[in-house]
Amino acid sequence: xxxxxxxxxxxxxxxxxxxxxxxxxxxxxxxxxxxxxxxxxxxxxxxxxxxxxxxxxxxxxxxxxxxxxxxxxxxxxxxxxxxx
Numbered sequence: 001x002x003x004x005x006x007x008x009x010x011x012x013x014x015x016x017x018x019x020x021x022x023x024x025x026x027x028x029x030x031x032x033x034x035x036x037x038x039x040x041x042x043x044x045x046x047x048x049x050x051x052x053x054x055x056x057x058x059x060x061x062x063x064x065x066x067x068x069x070x071x072x073x074x075x076x077x078x079x080x081x082x083x084x
Contacts (some may be wrong), residue, residue: 014069016065019072023079032080040080046071 001009026032047070054062 005061008059009064012061013063014057016068016072023072023075026062026076026079026083030083032076032083035080037077037080041071042083044074044077047073 026035047066050062051066051070054060054066
């Protein structure tokens with residue numbers, strides 16, 4: 001693996017994992033009242049576009065980061081709708 005790919009994997013891991021505490025907090029508290037549904041829908045759209053871009057360019061860091069982030073966003077949207 002090239003150095004730039006390693007840097008990409010580290011960046012992907014950090015940016016994706018930074019999202020986990022919010023998901024955990026929302027799940028633990030069973031409250032998503034302060035979460036913006038519009039923001040998460042826009043964020044999901046952008047993440048899916050990045051995923052598509054990563055697939056097109058065969059970039060493992062972009063694909064992995066955005067696939068995992070998309071799953072976390074979908075979970076947040078589900079909790080937002082569930083914990084109203």
